Amino acid sequence: MTTGGNEGTREGDSETVRAGNGLADRLATICAFLMPILCILWNMDAPTRIGISILTEQFLAMELGLAIAVLYLTSGFRGTHQAPGPLNILLGLVGLATLTYAAAAFPALLGEIAYRPMSLTIIGSVVVFLVMEGVRRGSGWTIFVIVMIFIVYALLAHRVPGPLIGREMSYIQLVQYIGFDPSAVFSTPLTVGAVIVVLFVFFGHLLFRAGGGEFFTDIALALTGRSRGGAAKISVVASALFGSISGSAVSNVVTTGVITIPLMRRGGYSRTDAGAIEAIASTGGQLTPPIMGAAAFLMAEFLDISYMTVAAAALLPAMLYYLSVFVQVDLIAARDGIALVDQDVPSIREVLTSGWHLVLPFVILIGALFGLQTDPETAALYSAVSIIIVGAIRPYRGNRITVSGLVGVCVETGRSMVNLLLIVAAAGFIIGILNVTGLGFALTLMLVDSVGNNLVLILGISAIISIILGMGLPTSGVYVLLAALVAPAIVEAGVDPLAAHMFILYFGMMSMITPPIALAAFAASAISKADAMATGVAAMRIGWASYIIPFIFVGTPTLLMIGTTGDIVVDLGKMALGVVATSVAVVGFFTRRLGGVMRVAIMVLGLASLPLGLAGPDWTTVNLVAIAGLTVLLTIEFLAGRRERAATVSGAS
DSSP states (O other), rough: OOHHHHHHHHOOOHHHHHHHHHHHHHHHHHHHHHHHHHHHHHHHHHHHHTTOOOHHHHHHHHHHHHHHHHHSSSSSSTTSSOOHHHHHHHHHHHHHHHHHHHHHHHHHHHHTTGGGGGGHHHHHHHHHHHHHHHHHHOOOOOHHHHHHHHHHHHHGGGGOOGGGGOOOOOOOHHHHHTTTOTTTTTTTHHHHHHIHHHHHHHHHHHHHHHHHHHHHHHHHHHHHHSSHHHHHHHHHHHHHHHTTTSSSSHHHHHHHHHHHHHHHHHHHHHHHHHHHHHHHHHHHHHHHTTTTTHHHHHHHHHHHHHHHHHHHHHHHHHHHHHHHHHHHHHHHHHTTTTOOOOSSOOOHHHHHHHHGGGTHHHHHHIIIIIIOOOOHHHHHHHHHHHHHHHHSSSSSTTTOOOHHHHHHHHHHHHHHHHHHHHHHHHHHHHHHHHHHHHHHHHHHHHHHHTTOEEEEEEEEHHHHHHHHHHOOOOOHHHHHHHHHOOOOOOTTTTOOOOHHHHHHHHHHHHTTSSSTTHHHHHHHHHHHHEEEEEEEHHHHTTTTTHHHHHHHHHHHHGGGTTOOOHHHHHHHHHHHHHHHHHHHHHTSSSSSOOOOHHHHHHHHHHTTTTTOOOGGTTTHHHHHHHHHHHHHHHHHHHHHHHHHHHHHHHHHH
């Protein structure tokens, strides 16, 4: 009888837990739904239109409160894979209630901040704790540990010996500042994330609900499917298109990779190369205009320049990045005898006839951004509206936007934004601490002083730090963190601010393909069933240009569209030739397999052809000699390859 009673009790408790979790999930769904809705209303200036004055910080507090609620209502202490218990549900509700109160009372609380009221201490403590624990659950230990180091430093800054000594702060002063002040948690990173990025994520989800994923793949198949190495080229084109919209290289891999990696394997690419190609192609999408994983908008805000300037600067490096990848997958196909795509390849006309309506939102987006020069958030809103209209009227491969689908898109957007909003909020803690303690200036001065005036060494150290700090973070999170910690030192060394910020973004993203924590490569290896570390190494090989291009555009700003048209064209031509030649050497094939000596010679001359401004004005002479040498060697190899093919054909006949 006792046993039966206990079993009944346990069963009842289990039912109670399931009911509680069901209620928590429904509440999380409502909160997730409200996140993009509030963002849309804010960008439509709805409060002002109905006569209500709301500060930006009030809106940000509500968005952050909703994000915290969603995370804690759907996760346990071990992370998002664990169901929430009663304590986690309570934490989520406390976070939502606290930030709702902070939003409602923000003007009054801001006026009392000089008096250090207890209410601000409570709000700040709750915000700091829940954001930090949320970052740990949603994004792992890396950024949690980094931010905690800064928090501990802020409390002990006055005791730190040497140049890193900082202003003394009590616990109350610290949590009130970083957990409430507009210069910390409610600063630029959270503003851009909640105001702009949410809308672009909403745009992306709408696009894919309307069939955008299938459309991108079909476009890529139509453009490249009939060419040599078509399977890999499909991956490169599709991942570039998708990646420029998505905010994560990893999500790009798992979205497009499930189609492209098996396609590459059937064509004859090795498991390792198939995974590596998808990883490098997906990562490059985060560096490609117009959206760049939302990093472009953050960069524009940090540098106080127009979005158009950032997008224009990113264009040529991205083209060179993909030129290198495209050439390599083509040559690998020729070297290894890769078969053509083993499925029907539609014509570009067929794809566009069926899916022309999915091009319209991009026309509106680019036209609004570059033609009308509207704010990014306004352009995203226009584009989102256009997707809703055309997606409701015209389906693509059975995908149509419905009312229920639109609700689902709002929920998906909110859930997908949770981790990013918590990361940028935590980045706000760092920015606040750097400002209030003076640590930002001290770190910059220390790095510059440690290596003197050696710009190359500063860039090398910054590149390594960027790769390390970028491990495991989404694009926007990577950029915000590095913009606060690394970019100032590069700017202080005399580098153009735009070039410095593009530099850190590139190397932050290279953490996605650089072992030991190459998340994009590891995600691709899980699909291709290849060794994870080998896939990472292969991705580094295929993506070699991404490690060199940033150093070049720092010294040669013409590649960032800075300079005269003539200089831009000349330097772009040198870069294109150098990238193609070096890619030939990396693969070891041109029109035939290259011998060891020839391979080394082409690689040396290819690298020497690059317009390396950091090497000084004498490098121009090196460029000319290298270009002449390359012309001779590639001509020799081309003619030798033709003779071999002719001999093979003659022998076969």
